Amino acid sequence: MSDIVIEQQTLNYIDAIREGISEAMQADETIFVIGEGVPDPKAIFGSTQGLRQQFGEHRVLDMPLSENAMTGMCIGASLNGLKPLLIHQRIDFSLLSADQLINQAAKWHYLFHQAVPLVVRMIIGKGWGQGPQHSQALWGLYAQVPGLKIFLPATANDAKQMMKAALNDPNPVLFIEHRWLHHTESLIEDNEATINELSKAMVLRQGDAATIVASSYMVHEALNAAQACAQFGMEIEVIDLRVGHEFDYATIAASVNKTKNLIVADLHPMHLSPGHAIISQLMQNGIQLQTPPRLVAQPNHPVPTSWYLAENSYQAAEAIAEAIAQSQNLTALQLKKILAALSQPPRTDVPNRSFCGPF
Amino acid sequence: MTIVVEKLLDLYSQIHLIRRIEEKIAEEYHQQTMRCPVHLSIGQEAVAVGVSAHLNSNDRVYSNHRAHAHYLALNANLESLIAELHGLENGCCGGRGGSMHLIDLEKGFAGSTPIVGATVPIAMGAAFAFKQQKRSHIAVSYLGDGCFEEGVVYESLNFAALHRLPILFVLENNQYSVYTRLKQRQPEGRSISKLAAAMGVSVLHGDGNCIDDVYGLAAQAIAQIRAGKGPYFIELDTYRWPEHCGPSDDDHLGYRPQGELAAWKARCPLQYAKTLLVQAGVALNHIQQLEQKNSKKIESAWVKALNGLTPNPKKAAEGVYV
Incomplete structure (x- = not known):
């Protein structure tokens, strides 16, 4: 810029x-x-x-x-x-x-x-x-x-x-x-x-423990997870893709070469999520990771309306934190502390207290 | 409508040119050098010729899969059409389009694409731009009877009527979608022009095989559109002689009632225009001279077109974005 x-x-x-x-x-x-x-x-x-x-x-x-x-x-x-x-x-x-x-x-x-x-x-x-x-x-x-x-x-x-x-x-x-x-x-x-x-991917938060590649709203969920991890001394790099018609491979590869751990967070259902394409491109280019790459995507079913039913339909910061914990070989107790440190909305179906629908 | 002899000669010549080009394509198709689907306009030539006579190169015409006549009636580049059918670099799309994707902006032919009904709203967008920018041009949308089974066409008529856009919808009713007759697709006895009228556009209905009828209705509609009277819709009854897609006759398939094709061939738009000329006192040898001139034009364009280069497959990746 x-x-x-x-x-x-x-x-x-x-x-x-x-x-x-x-x-x-x-x-x-x-x-x-x-x-x-x-x-x-x-x-x-x-x-x-x-x-x-x-x-x-x-x-x-x-x-x-x-x-x-x-x-x-x-x-x-x-x-x-x-x-x-x-x-x-x-x-x-x-x-x-x-x-x-x-x-x-x-x-x-x-x-x-x-x-x-x-x-x-x-x-x-x-x-x-x-x-x-x-x-x-x-x-x-x-x-x-x-x-x-x-x-x-x-x-x-x-x-x-x-x-x-x-x-x-x-x-x-x-x-x-x-x-x-x-x-x-x-x-x-x-x-x-x-x-x-x-169109260049942007590193929104620097770190050395793992890279999260996200886009759109999932960037904020990734930042939330990264901030919680930081409280326990783990610095997670967060990359915002910014565009979907191409991937800024160089920026992603440079980060992953540094952190050696990759998590992709996406809003699509898991099956054929665009996140697979990012992981695939890195793997095909022979990038070496310490732990398997992880994709946090959405369940392969439509999102139901009832907020009781929909509770697990939107995979977000918690799922990203769990993926980070796996990549860092954290104990169940360590993960529990990170999850407790996440910034949480007042209810699972709203982003903040001021959001009260209907649309 | 009576047309002055000079104009009638032009119209006849264009109908003849289109007929002969389509026949030439049919003759040469077996050589397998035109490796794309072709939807020939034989039997329907008078529609495009009668409408185009009232257009100028600043107007914008959008069409569909059966576009050769619409393109040629605007005097669009013949060589580019033939080259495009052969997939050559000198084609109007450089070989990217083939028969179903034609363009010649210099002559006002603004594009044809084959998804049924899809260029109807695009033509309407041209009309919207003309109105917004207070330009005096009009848009023309060629559509078929099958389009009236596509929702986008009703949506387009609604918007054109709502904004009183300068657009002419030309419905070529040839009664068939591929092998399926109109009455198997739409309730028998329901009039397409009445449907269009109910959508709020001004409607005319005529015989698409009679050049004087088409010419007169188009003159009336286009004058009204240019005068700011909003959208017009002309339904023109006509008939496709060859198979839906390809160079051949297909009457043996039995999907047309017996005798129907023969009856329509007896109402040939080319023959009809010739009869008008003879009735107006034009000598037969004069007509023959016109016909010979057209044949030479086609032969020469054909040779030039086929002298074009074959495109480099490496270029297939170019032009995805501006």
Whole structure:
């Protein structure tokens, strides 16, 4: 990243996204925002609040419940001089967009040499009874498609910089958020980072005992586990992948060569989780580990709605701590102490005390 | 609608050119050098020719798997089409697309792709951009009767009507999806244009094999769209002569009622246009001259196209991202 820092302020993730959109729209009048509820009173969890007043009705639009056609419409608009930002309040709804994203947007430049500058925001849900169709990660499915870029901002700062970069990118970009990131805060560094800079994995916490590779919300679960371990003298390195369409192999390999222990934490079900691809790439390149690599992923079943039933459906900091304990040959008592040191939400189905649903 | 003779000659010449190219593709297909699926437009040529006569190169036309006529009726590059079918570097997609993925932006042909109904909303997006940017161009979306079994088409008509977008939907109703007749797919007696009208777009319905009918309806619809009157939808009845995909006749398969193909061949759009010319007093030798000119054009483009280079397979990895 550049050393020139213009201004520093702390924002939460939602405000950071809104600032990113607003600044991009000021700089580029071809950008328009469209999605179910974009101009409504809730304004996509507040992230589009005020944009209509600022930029007018023709640039900030609600839309019919037609995800498929609206995605195609956005592609056609982008081919003809506009830059659309389309929003799905849950990534699960994007499956209705999938034909247009996978068959059309991802292939258009490859076939026709015509750029498709298009950004689609998709939000992964968790907890408060989100249930089977509001809590899937799904980005791995899109990461299987060459031609799509997958941005996975884990911090408010990345959310803002990545939003601006996405709206300045000539390719189709899926901007994937997690509902439990929305309240998180970070220092904003307005340094106009480039796409290439933002696509580099970031070491968020340095350590020598083990490396955790995570993305999106799992970065925070990894940091939680790493902080608990630090209280007992174990320094765990935490790497944020930041993008899903490629892996910054060099950064991950350098860390793993140092720590000799690898844990990958992912939001997808275990079966064919993108985490397997990271482990596989390291193993195929002959990286030597002290202990077997470990993947913390989600159970291979849909997430039930009842918060009693869903208790084990979201593997998070505890599972990561257990993986660390295995890699460090800790005793059951040592693990118990680490688990006790984890920062825990008041209930398993909410990220914090202020989160009380319903969506 | 009466068309001036000069225009009628142009229209006839285009219908003839498309017919002969499609026949040439069918003739040469057995050589196995065009190694991609081809969906020929024989029998349906008048639709594209009558619509394209009212378009200019700033308009944007989106199409589907059966796109040759839509492409050629805009005077798009013939050599690039033939080269594309042969998978050569001088093809309109450099060999990445084949018959089902065509483009010639200079002529306004903005892309065809084969997922049924998928380019309908993309065309609508072009219309949305034109409206947003207060440009005077229109978008055209070619779709078939099968599209009316795809949800995305209803979604698109709804949005086009809601925003009064400058778009013309051209429905070529050829009554078949592959080997399956319309009445096996949609309730018998239900009109597609009435469905479209119920969605809130202005609707016209005509005979797709009669160039004067198509030309007149398209003139009316496009003038209204350009005047800011919102989206139009024209249903044109027509019929595909060859098999769904490939160079051959397929009447022996028995999926068409006996005599149906013959009846439609008796209503040949090329012959119909020729009759209009003769009725307008054009001499047969004049028509023959036009036809010979077209044949020469095809032969010459064919030779030039096949002189193209074969693409380097190492280039297959290029262009995934901008």
